[in-house]
Amino acid sequence: MVHVFECRGHYYIFDTGSSALHECDEKAARLLRARMGEDADTSDISAEERKAYEEDFAELEQGGLLFAPETAVRPVKSNEVKALCLHICHDCNLRCRYCFADEGAYHSRREFMSLETAKKAIDFLIANSGNRRVLETDFFGGEPLMNFDVVKQTVYYAKEEASKRGKEFRFTLTTNGLLLKDDVAKFLNEEMDNVVLSLDGRKEVHDVVRKTANGKGSFDLVIENLKNFVSIRGDKSYYVRGTFTAKNLDFSKDVLFLADSGFDSISLEPVVTDIEDLAIGKEHLPAIADEYDRLCDAYLSRMAEGKGFNFFHFNVDLEGGPCLAKRVSACGAGNEYLSVVPNGDIYPCHQFAGDSEFRMGSVYEGTLDAAIREKFRDSCLFTRKKCEGCFAKYICSGGCSANNYHFNGSIDEPYEITCEMMRKRTEDAMHILAERKKREKRG
Amino acid sequence: MNKIQTIARPAEKKVTGCGECRSTCQSACKTSCTVGNQSCERISRENDPEKNN
DSSP, X not given: OEEEEEETTEEEEEETTTTEEEEEOHHHHHHHHHHTTOOOOOTTSOHHHHHHHHHHHHHHHHTTOSSOXXXXXXXXXXXXXXXXXXXXXXXXXXXXXXXXXXXXXXXXXXXXXXXXXXXXXXXHHHHTOTTOXXXXXXXXXXXXXXXXXXXXXXXXHHHHHHHHTTOEEEEEEEEOSTTOOHHHHHHHHHHOSEEEEEOOSSHHHHHHHOBBTTSOBOHHHHHXXXXXXXXXXXXXXXXXXXXXXXXXXXXXXHHHHHHHTTOOEEEEEEOOOOOTTTOOOGGGHHHHHHHHHHHHHHHHHHHHTTOOOEEGGGOOOSSSSSOHHHHTSOOOBTTTEEEEOTTSEEESSGGXXXXXXXXXXXXXXXXXXXXXXXXXXXXXXXXXXXXXXXXTHHHHTTOOHHHHHHHHSSTTSOOHHHHHHHHHHHHHHHHHHHHHHHHHHHO | OOSOEEEEOOXXXXXXXXXXXXXXXXXXXXXXXXXXXXXOHHHHHHHOHHHHO
């Protein structure tokens, strides 16, 4: 499959089968589109020009870089669990309107995970990890720092147990930053391989949605904590992770605000909600596409000025990155990645937490529901039929199972609005890759 | 080639399906999983054994 597209005045050919990206001129783009049966007028292209283009196309085809066959690699279907999302606290000190987790309570009572349950979860992960050496645990909430002592004790316990069994843990923690004081920051900086810091961008954008329990905006309460944390982080991984909604479709300004505030590792995600004034609908997609283009331009300008930053969705690695087996295996939720809620119950991922239909077991029982696990393990790019004709399928692997289920009733039915945004971001990411390579070549 | 410039060509993958890579949801997003912007852990380790072992 071949995708021909224009981005910021440049024309590109992306060959899905080989992952090769080529830059061409407008006439080549039209010729290739015509060859693929798309509506493209090529009557102005002379026979001589046509011959030159066709020679290039033929050379690429012979080199396996155009119309390359798609992969026969099958998904990884391991029975090893390699990551747990630990819901260390089903409570939150913020009341963000768009929160998928019911402002921390997950449609149930507010509760903290006990150290006993956290230890059981670590034992469960180690026991079910087979030959996998590196294990991952993500401290999530609600707000996990409300239960900081259990986070700390769990890290120490996991490291001790892992060392006895020749394994190693990598920890991630997601926080809103409200409780990120010096002693906490020091611990997270030492122990967490990645820290995700929630901040939506400009104060007026952040405060509209991310409010405290008494209804006040939280921006002023968190910004200095987040900046201080990043200042001690050094070269260790973190992301400032925001959400944009229908209220800030000019979200490139929020990304640039975050970059100007000293954060150099940024992710800004489209909201997932059905709240009417916040939800992203089809009618917003043209404006969002334009905004990704604006962000792409600014991203390249900043890079040229030596003020570059990392935007999560512009990091598409076509030459390296994960192997094809991983790319067709979807996200791994419900099989290699599971969520554990405060009472020890296990769900396929954090987005299914509390939905009894998806309860897979408990760390106290030590077993997993075979039918639910099989359903998730079998779900992969090839079971997502809508993805067949999508050029970005080996990049997104069929999207988020939970979003698919919540919007379309099936983990294998991709949510089209998310797909549209994904495709646009991917085109911009490919343009950025091309521009970066040209600049590197020029020195 | 005269008219077309190749920007990225896939590296030959030495390893497929070892399962050592990070689970996708451990990255930044938690809602917009993008497998393609992750790295291959095994190749990362081979390239930088000190950091990754």
